[in-house]
Amino acid sequence: MQHGARKKTQTMADVAVAAGVSKSTVSRAFTQPDRLGPETVKRIKNIARQLGYVPNHTARALSTGRHGNLALIVSDVANPFFPPLIRAAQMEADGSDFCVFLGNSDEDPRQEDRLIDRFVSQVEGLLLVASRLTDEQIVQHARRRPLVLINRDVPGIPRVLIESATGVRHAIEHLAGLGHKHIVYVNGPSSSWANRQRRNALKVAARQHKLEVDLVNAHVPSYESGRAVVPQILDSKATAAVAFDDLTAQGIMTGMAERGISIPRQFSLVGCDDVLGAATYPSLTTVSNRSDEAGRAGVSLLLDMLSGRMAGDTRLVLDTHLVVRQTTAAPAQEKPKGSPSGQPERV
Amino acid sequence: MQHGARKKTQTMADVAVAAGVSKSTVSRAFTQPDRLGPETVKRIKNIARQLGYVPNHTARALSTGRHGNLALIVSDVANPFFPPLIRAAQMEADGSDFCVFLGNSDEDPRQEDRLIDRFVSQVEGLLLVASRLTDEQIVQHARRRPLVLINRDVPGIPRVLIESATGVRHAIEHLAGLGHKHIVYVNGPSSSWANRQRRNALKVAARQHKLEVDLVNAHVPSYESGRAVVPQILDSKATAAVAFDDLTAQGIMTGMAERGISIPRQFSLVGCDDVLGAATYPSLTTVSNRSDEAGRAGVSLLLDMLSGRMAGDTRLVLDTHLVVRQTTAAPAQEKPKGSPSGQPERV
DNA sequence: CTGTTAGCGCGTTCAC
DNA sequence: GTGAACGCGCTAACAG
16 A cells, blocks of 8 residues: 555544444443443444544544543643653543643743633633733733643642742751751842742841841743853852752752862752652752652642632642752851862862 | 623624625635735635634644644653653644644553544644554554654655664663673664564674674563662672663662662663653763754655655664763673672773 | 535434 | 433535
């Protein structure tokens, strides 16, 4: 047989004639088998399989309004924070026979909006992770389709929040306990709920422990941003830094190493999200993350909404803790900057 | 306003009456603006936007047979090999206004098959990455829909292959050049095309360089598998190992460290796929990977097929190279096991 | 240039 | 229990 020869798609009508019944009967055989002769159902299903008939998802959706699809939109698929979340969401949806569209907003609100428009007419619900849209935009979209947020806190919209505040607080206590007096927080994206949350928690905790706090902006959470921001960190008198996420922290480690500054001997560093495991050297002290649970819970919430089992203002909070590894220590006696001491420092 | 009050979805008909034209005209305003009065188009589009009208993707698909969707199925979303590929594929599709379904087969052929059945009636094309299906199954699916393979070589099916063989060959030369005589290859999944390719390339190159090769099986490419397989590696007399992928290699590094074996002083290690960057310590020597390019190319190929611009037996090969970092060195003089020798060797 | 008509494949009233 | 007719929202022939 010639390649490229595509098999004609079988329809309900084909099955109907082959079985000597009407289309309605075939339809019922698949959707309401109990309202049909058990013998008929078996016969029809058999013939259908023989013919290689697969129900047309699209036609069914048009007719019923149920697509059995949902959309998952994240800001950056390649950011290691997301894959576990995506995976969990995907598999949770799968368990209920839902298909999931994946969208990558690339940190751009307009792109995110475009994607939603493209998806909205073929999904039953939307799952937005770390959305960069405004509250108003989100509310608008939520009026069109059931909508669940992950790591974004908009009153009235069902949401799953990873409470990194807890972990950040512990990080501050940890640093204060080691003797640090002055730290810097490296901001992530300004429109990020997670970033605001972390920064605020950090400020509050720092005040309690009488730590001085400087702020520095990385904007985009990435290795490169972290590396680029090192000079600003060093300009402050801080002896430790908490970074928006692990990627940024990893970049900072590299930047520090390039300047011959040893972590944690001369400078302490804490990341966030625990996406790197113990892969860095020294292994990174960081705040735990439960993104897979968040993904699973988000989808579960959405499915509940779709089946009407849900109402009101759900707000699911997953808390976190500090994972102490090897990038934090007591501050050096000397200033971190100009110390060309003769000790062999690892890069 | 009560929450949960969903806004009624606007249809073409609504726009039509509001604009005082027929549905067809509205339709054309969106699909063939040039066949309409430029004034009319503008007016209609305005009204549409005002009403919050969004074309119904599903209805359009049913009518035209064009869904504007494609399915991307991978074996494990959370494996760091895939996210860049997924991201690139997603954005490439996005550029042509295609939506992409993401499927996670979880390394299970039956699950992969189920996913395809679920997707097939609502996509125009399928993109299978590292498929675990049999050749026959793949050919069957390809008869129903345009289908592109990534890292799977089935004659007659368009495919994009990351030729890690090149890089593996260089790895062997590199190890041989350092003086290694006996190495082990740590297998990945047995149904993986990439694994067979790497193992074969390794064997051939090893023979040329007169290296002895032992095989060890990790089956699942993961950190844990790598760690678990360390005892077997040490049972051989090998002085170096090439692992199926970086994850496995990272696990091996941990396992070695736990046994007090220093890499690369007492044992050399090469990974594959370069997904960890320089994040490990010591930073991992590995074979480069171009998964993002593969993703982009795969989608591009698929889109070409859909627009009829393509025929025949496309086979796109992306080659790779060795990235030498710090986990390879000359073999120790003594046996790798019990040697507290004092030599400070850095690469 | 624009309106009319007829489906796309399926679920769902209604009758029988 | 089962069949016939209508409509989901849109595009693709045809007119005009």
